[in-house]
Amino acid sequence: MVRVTVDVLIFTLRERALHVLLVKRGIPPFLGRWAIPGGFVHERESLDEAALRELCEETGVSQVYLEQLYAFGAPKRDPRGRVITVAYMALIASDRLYLRAGTDAAEARWWPVSAPPPLAFDHADILGFAIDRLRGKLAHSTLGFQLLAPRFTLAELQTMHEAVLGRRLDKRNFRRRILETKLVKPLRQHRSDAGGRPARLYRFDRAT
Amino acid sequence: MVRVTVDVLIFTLRERALHVLLVKRGIPPFLGRWAIPGGFVHERESLDEAALRELCEETGVSQVYLEQLYAFGAPKRDPRGRVITVAYMALIASDRLYLRAGTDAAEARWWPVSAPPPLAFDHADILGFAIDRLRGKLAHSTLGFQLLAPRFTLAELQTMHEAVLGRRLDKRNFRRRILETKLVKPLRQHRSDAGGRPARLYRFDRAT
DNA sequence: CCAAAAGTGTTAGGAGTACACCCATGG
DNA sequence: CCATGGGTGTACTCCTAACACTTTTGG
Numbered sequence: 001m002v003r004v005t006v007d008v009l010i011f012t013l014r015e016r017a018l019h020v021l022l023v024k025r026g027i028p029p030f031l032g033r034w035a036i037p038g039g040f041v042h043e044r045e046s047l048d049e050a051a052l053r054e055l056c057e058e059t060g061v062s063q064v065y066l067e068q069l070y071a072f073g074a075p076k077r078d079p080r081g082r083v084i085t086v087a088y089m090a091l092i093a094s095d096r097l098y099l100r101a102g103t104d105a106a107e108a109r110w111w112p113v114s115a116p117p118p119l120a121f122d123h124a125d126i127l128g129f130a131i132d133r134l135r136g137k138l139a140h141s142t143l144g145f146q147l148l149a150p151r152f153t154l155a156e157l158q159t160m161h162e163a164v165l166g167r168r169l170d171k172r173n174f175r176r177r178i179l180e181t182k183l184v185k186p187l188r189q190h191r192s193d194a195g196g197r198p199a200r201l202y203r204f205d206r207a208t
Numbered sequence: 209m210v211r212v213t214v215d216v217l218i219f220t221l222r223e224r225a226l227h228v229l230l231v232k233r234g235i236p237p238f239l240g241r242w243a244i245p246g247g248f249v250h251e252r253e254s255l256d257e258a259a260l261r262e263l264c265e266e267t268g269v270s271q272v273y274l275e276q277l278y279a280f281g282a283p284k285r286d287p288r289g290r291v292i293t294v295a296y297m298a299l300i301a302s303d304r305l306y307l308r309a310g311t312d313a314a315e316a317r318w319w320p321v322s323a324p325p326p327l328a329f330d331h332a333d334i335l336g337f338a339i340d341r342l343r344g345k346l347a348h349s350t351l352g353f354q355l356l357a358p359r360f361t362l363a364e365l366q367t368m369h370e371a372v373l374g375r376r377l378d379k380r381n382f383r384r385r386i387l388e389t390k391l392v393k394p395l396r397q398h399r400s401d402a403g404g405r406p407a408r409l410y411r412f413d414r415a416t
Numbered sequence: 417c418c419a420a421a422a423g424t425g426t427t428a429g430g431a432g433t434a435c436a437c438c439c440a441t442g443g
Numbered sequence: 444c445c446a447t448g449g450g451t452g453t454a455c456t457c458c459t460a461a462c463a464c465t466t467t468t469g470g
Contacts, residue, residue: 001209001211002210002211002212002249002251003209003210004210004212004281004292041210041281041292043210043283043290044283045283046281046282046283047279047280047281047292048281068278068279070276071255071276071279071294072255073212073249073254073255073256073294074254075251075252075253075254082251084212084249084255084294086279086281086292153422154422154423155421155422170460170461170462171422171423171424172423172424172425172461172462173459173460173461175423175424176424176425177458177459192421192467192468192469193421194420194421194469195419195420195421195468195469195470196419196420196421196422196467196468196469197420197421197422197423197466197467197468197469198421198422198467198468199421199422199423200422200423361449362449362450363448363449378433378434378435379449379450379451380434380435380436380450380451380452381432381433381434383450383451384451384452385431385432400440400441400442400448401448402442402447402448403441403442403443403446403447403448404440404441404442404446404447404448404449405439405440405441405442405447405448405449405450406440406441406448406449407448407449407450408449408450
């Protein structure tokens with residue numbers, strides 16, 4: 001009989017780079033190898049609910065962006081037997097994150113997607129699939145805002161886009177394009193992190 | 209324990225309209241209702257292989273375009289118990305089709321996607337998902353050629369696009385755009401179906 | 417006053433869209 | 444010769460991309 005798991009790719013921004021949460025396996029197979037967090041789907045929960053549960057167990061957060069990616073079902077992807085996995089992608093703003101102590105996993109940490117460690121199972125394929133999907137949807141949807149705090153500067157928004165896409169963007173074109181969409185609403189507040197002119201804060205405005 | 213099925217949406221063109229193959233259920237639940245053809249995933253086959261197998265059982269064809277769409281896993285989507293289904297989409301040129309006699313299903317026939325019958329389970333959702341995906345990918349990929357015979361006229365190609373998108377397209381713009389892509393190669397042959405000037409034939413040319 | 421980051425317009429090229437007439441063939 | 448479908452070009456709009464200097468603050 002087939003067993004079904006969900007694996008959840010949890011992305012966040014740290015230090016201007018896109019990171020993914022991985023856990024170190026405490027049991028065979030692939031003991032000590034890094035893996036995408038996940039687990040079996042329970043009898044009375046939907047796939048989406050299972051993914052939310054895994055996400056919450058791992059990070060303690062809820063109310064996040066979550067999207068199903070793809071079902072991976074090669075017969076020998078898990079040496080223990082027939083396991084099909086449905087991969088999900090979650091995006092979390094780093095200000096909402098505190099990694100939960102005492103998880104199932106022996107160890108959990110953030111890895112930059114530009115230089116991940118060797119991964120267990122077919123998880124490298126799954127990670128590649130997720131990054132492609134994330135890049136593809138960034139321009140045509142509002143999912144990117146999920147990686148930012150509720151109030152953000154345009155420089156932060158641009159840095160996020162650059163981190164996801166892995167390339168630099170033109171500041172003036174970026175700002176014009178963003179402001180034309182009416183998806184962000186300027187606030188009266190400003191913020192000055194380092195020395196320099198304080199930046200205006202914006203918030204995401206789904207309505208318009 | 210969870211069971212896993214694959215459901216395969218098989219699309220083709222008939223009489224200038226996009227059609228989908230549905231089967232009439234011979235057993236409860238939803239006895240007599242129309243449904244997307246599918247079946248359980250076997251122990252030693254991948255999801256893709258299971259979808260190919262179902263497709264071949266239903267239509268007798270192989271070597272077709274097949275793409276995984278989405279995994280549907282609401283706990284009560286099947287009243288008999290926990291069944292997760294992975295939906296696939298297949299595209300077949302009508303010249304390659306002959307519906308296989310003596311399938312599992314009591315009856316199988318083509319339905320126009322613009323006016324499908326009431327469907328079993330959550331299959332109406334799945335059909336809607338598939339059509340959205342097909343429309344979305346038509347412009348940015350070469351999958352549409354799978355719905356045509358190896359040699360086709362530009363009018364046939366345009367009719368196919370119109371059938372999938374559900375709207376009329378401008379002839380001159382369509383032809384210019386297609387020819388600019390270099391994806392089609394003109395042949396020396398022409399064809400005259402009805403009265404009128406014979407149309408030049410083309411073939412899909414993946415190489416360039 | 418100097419360093420550091422924020423903020424701001426114009427131009428050129430390419431993509432998409434609207435639109436009307438002549439051509440080749442069969443009957 | 445006429446009905447039928449095949450085949451062609453131009454102009455306008457909009458989006459994208461390239462590009463450099465001024466402004467505001469903290470130290």
